[in-house]
Amino acid sequence: MKAAVLLASVALCLALSGCGSNFLPTRGEIDEYEVVQAVGIDKCEEDPSQIEATFVRRSKKGGGSKEGGSNLISVLSGTGKTFFEAQRKIKSKSSKTLFFGYVDYFIIGEEAAKEDLHKYFDLIERDHEIRLSPRIYIARGGTAKELLFKSSSRDRYIADKLRSIKKSREYLSATMEVRVIDVARMLDEPSFVIPVIRCANYQSTKFYGEMPEKDVSPYGYAVFNANNRLAAFIEPELARGYNFLVNMAGSCPITVADGSGKAVTIEVLSAKTQVKAKFDGGRASEVEFVTRIAGNIVEQHSTDDIFTEETLLKLAAEASDIIKKEMKRVVSLSQDKKLDFIRLGSRLKMKYPCKWRKIKDDWVKIYPSVKISVNVETVVERTYDIQKASGGKE
Numbered sequence: 426m427k428a429a430v431l432l433a434s435v436a437l438c439l440a441l442s443g444c445g446s447n448f449l450p451t452r453g454e455i456d457e458y459e460v461v462q463a464v465g466i467d468k469c470e471e472d473p474s475q476i477e478a479t480f481v482r483r484s485k486k487g488g489g490s491k492e493g494g495s496n497l498i499s500v501l502s503g504t505g506k507t508f509f510e511a512q513r514k515i516k517s518k519s520s521k522t523l524f525f526g527y528v529d530y531f532i533i534g535e536e537a538a539k540e541d542l543h544k545y546f547d548l549i550e551r552d553h554e555i556r557l558s559p560r561i562y563i564a565r566g567g568t569a570k571e572l573l574f575k576s577s578s579r580d581r582y583i584a585d586k587l588r589s590i591k592k593s594r595e596y597l598s599a600t601m602e603v604r605v606i607d608v609a610r611m612l613d614e615p616s617f618v619i620p621v622i623r624c625a626n627y628q629s630t631k632f633y634g635e636m637p638e639k640d641v642s643p644y645g646y647a648v649f650n651a652n653n654r655l656a657a658f659i660e661p662e663l664a665r666g667y668n669f670l671v672n673m674a675g676s677c678p679i680t681v682a683d684g685s686g687k688a689v690t691i692e693v694l695s696a697k698t699q700v701k702a703k704f705d706g707g708r709a710s711e712v713e714f715v716t717r718i719a720g721n722i723v724e725q726h727s728t729d730d731i732f733t734e735e736t737l738l739k740l741a742a743e744a745s746d747i748i749k750k751e752m753k754r755v756v757s758l759s760q761d762k763k764l765d766f767i768r769l770g771s772r773l774k775m776k777y778p779c780k781w782r783k784i785k786d787d788w789v790k791i792y793p794s795v796k797i798s799v800n801v802e803t804v805v806e807r808t809y810d811i812q813k814a815s816g817g818k819e
């Protein structure tokens with residue numbers, strides 16, 4: 426419902442602006458504006474009745490100095506009774522007009538998420554400057570302000586780092602992207618998840634230049650209940666299992682052991698999860714998640730001949746067992762918290778619409794007691810360029 430109203434409002438504004446009404450933006454010189462790309466929103470630590478907003482902007486230092494043309498990173502913070510009031514106070518102190526039209530990231534602090542996500546999200550979906558495409562993250566273990574302050578410097582821009590986080594899905598299936606329009610839709614659901622980020626120490630990386638105090642890394646998911654409040658976390662080691670459950674898994678490595686106990690890595694190329702259900706007297710008594718994975722062997726550490734039918738089947742079974750355990754732990758967390766954040770209800774609604782009508786009103790009560798099983802089948806399709814290990818016997 427929220428998403429439908431939001432889209433209708435956007436269409437109305439576009440229609441009115443096309444008629445030359447007062448909805449057209451005020452004209453100004455380009456050098457009068459400064460683009461904000463990352464915004465943090467927190468429950469103020471000093472005064473919990475206030476909302477704190479933090480903006481990060483990047484501009485270029487001008488000409489005459491030896492540093493001419495280098496980045497200038499500004500992190501601005503202010504408080505108010507509402508997010509709108511806080512951001513207006515910041516704008517009033519800025520030498521240039523801060524423009525929200527190119528915001529790419531909104532980061533909401535953990536305490537704000539625990540209190541009421543809708544309260545801190547309302548302006549994001551309502552404001553006419555803000556697009557529907559910015560990504561939303563929850564800052565864990567601290568405030569969004571702290572994360573933005575500690576992870577910003579002249580030579581390392583927070584927006585560039587956040588942009589690279591999507592690679593954790595492409596290469597590890599460890600996160601996913603959630604945008605403003607997605608959250609607007611999810612606020613009407615009984616449970617949903619938003620990706621988590623946190624400040625982290627730099628690991629095994631050599632940097633040059635002026636670096637920030639902390640790095641930023643994905644850290645699982647935040648789970649929200651029907652009241653739009655943070656209710657639990659999906660820990661990083663379970664994020665991949667969650668993605669397999671909800672059909673959001675991308676490519677990722679699964680490392681198993683061959684007969685000699687040495688490592689063999691299978692690269693997941695595709696994965697699809699289906700749901701099968703049994704109904705007893707109009708009630709979903711048993712549900713099975715069936716996941717089929719296709720992958721290739723990309724590396725082995727022994728010189729054994731592992732490319733026999735028997736060995737490949739064993740390696741595939743071990744890979745299936747690893748993913749199955751991760752998925753089952755996520756299912757257990759979901760039922761323990763009595764929150765269907767694995768979207769099982771939505772899947773049943775799509776696949777069994779007639780039977781779903783009979784249980785949808787009681788689903789919240791039924792869900793924790795439903796018997797849920799997980800079955801994973803992995804198929805090794807290729808070995809890339811070699812059929813025998815280098816150095817192995819003929």
